[in-house]
Amino acid sequence: MTDAALAAHLAAEAGRLLIDVREGSDLAGKALGNEGDVVANRFLCEAIRAARPDDGLLSEEERDNPARLGKSRVWIIDPVDGTREYSEGRSDWAVHVALAVDGLPVLGAVALPGLAGEVVMRSDQPQSLPAMTPHPRFLVSRTRPAREAEAVAKALGGALVPMGSAGAKAMAVVRGDAEVYLHSGGQHEWDSCAPVAVALAHGLHCSRIDGSPLIYNQADTFMPDLLICRSEWAAPVLAEVARLAPGD
Numbered sequence: 001m002t003d004a005a006l007a008a009h010l011a012a013e014a015g016r017l018l019i020d021v022r023e024g025s026d027l028a029g030k031a032l033g034n035e036g037d038v039v040a041n042r043f044l045c046e047a048i049r050a051a052r053p054d055d056g057l058l059s060e061e062e063r064d065n066p067a068r069l070g071k072s073r074v075w076i077i078d079p080v081d082g083t084r085e086y087s088e089g090r091s092d093w094a095v096h097v098a099l100a101v102d103g104l105p106v107l108g109a110v111a112l113p114g115l116a117g118e119v120v121m122r123s124d125q126p127q128s129l130p131a132m133t134p135h136p137r138f139l140v141s142r143t144r145p146a147r148e149a150e151a152v153a154k155a156l157g158g159a160l161v162p163m164g165s166a167g168a169k170a171m172a173v174v175r176g177d178a179e180v181y182l183h184s185g186g187q188h189e190w191d192s193c194a195p196v197a198v199a200l201a202h203g204l205h206c207s208r209i210d211g212s213p214l215i216y217n218q219a220d221t222f223m224p225d226l227l228i229c230r231s232e233w234a235a236p237v238l239a240e241v242a243r244l245a246p247g248d
């Protein structure tokens with residue numbers, strides 16, 4: 001099985017496990033989120049270690065093993081991105097499975113198990129991008145919308161679309177439900193590695209909000225901000241971010 005096929009297979013399978021947990025247990029709220037995290041993480045980590053024993057692994061739900069820093073190939077996974085939304089019975093959550101090679105997000109898969117039809121977005125199977133609306137739609141966190149996104153959307157005549165999960169937001173841009181996903185204020189490598197791999201394969205712009213590249217498998221996995229958008233919007237959005245004074 002190719003690396004890309006493995007990523008897609010594992011993301012889909014973990015998604016099915018998560019649906020089974022949500023539908024088959026009496027748990028709710030935080031307890032349901034924790035159970036989903038544990039079940040999906042155990043499945044993904046065991047499967048990756050069995051299939052690719054020489055590669056490094058970074059998971060949101062595992063103690064970080066610094067051995068990954070000596071590896072060229074590192075799987076970066078988020079067993080449930082949007083745990084809050086998963087536990088609330090919503091559809092905006094995702095499973096992320098990515099492979100970074102020498103820090104670059106070379107391939108990945110993002111499963112959207114809450115949507116009808118077992119949707120798995122893959123970097124090795126790019127689809128054509130739908131038409132854009134004239135006024136850009138900016139995806140923001142439901143619970144912590146980025147100050148920059150609010151200000152840039154206003155400056156560019158755009159509209160804000162709140163949604164949970166970094167993966168669900170990035171895939172909404174790929175699927176043509178929005179034009180821009182701009183986040184600041186904090187995230188980690190697992191929140192964006194697979195979504196960025198898929199977005200890049202679809203021809204989207206992906207960078208930090210100062211325009212610099214997103215580099216993975218760093219010692220510090222904190223990745224405070226990112227911009228994923230239709231390529232046509234990259235220059236205007238980056239210019240507006242640069243114009244923002246601190247505190248705007």
Ligand SMILES: Nc1ncnc2c1ncn2[C@@H]1O[C@H](COP(=O)(O)O)[C@@H](OP(=O)(O)O)[C@H]1O
Nearest residue numbers: 080081082083141144164165166185186187191
């Ligand atoms: N300020 C912050 N610091 C750390 N992580 C953040 C963050 N804002 C968002 N995230 C993480 O990014 C993902 C998407 O967040 P949001 O839905 O608010 O856009 C969530 O991942 P998890 O659900 O995997 O924890 C969330 O924890």
Ligand SMILES: [Mg+2]
Nearest residue numbers: 078081082191
């Ligand atoms: Mg996450």
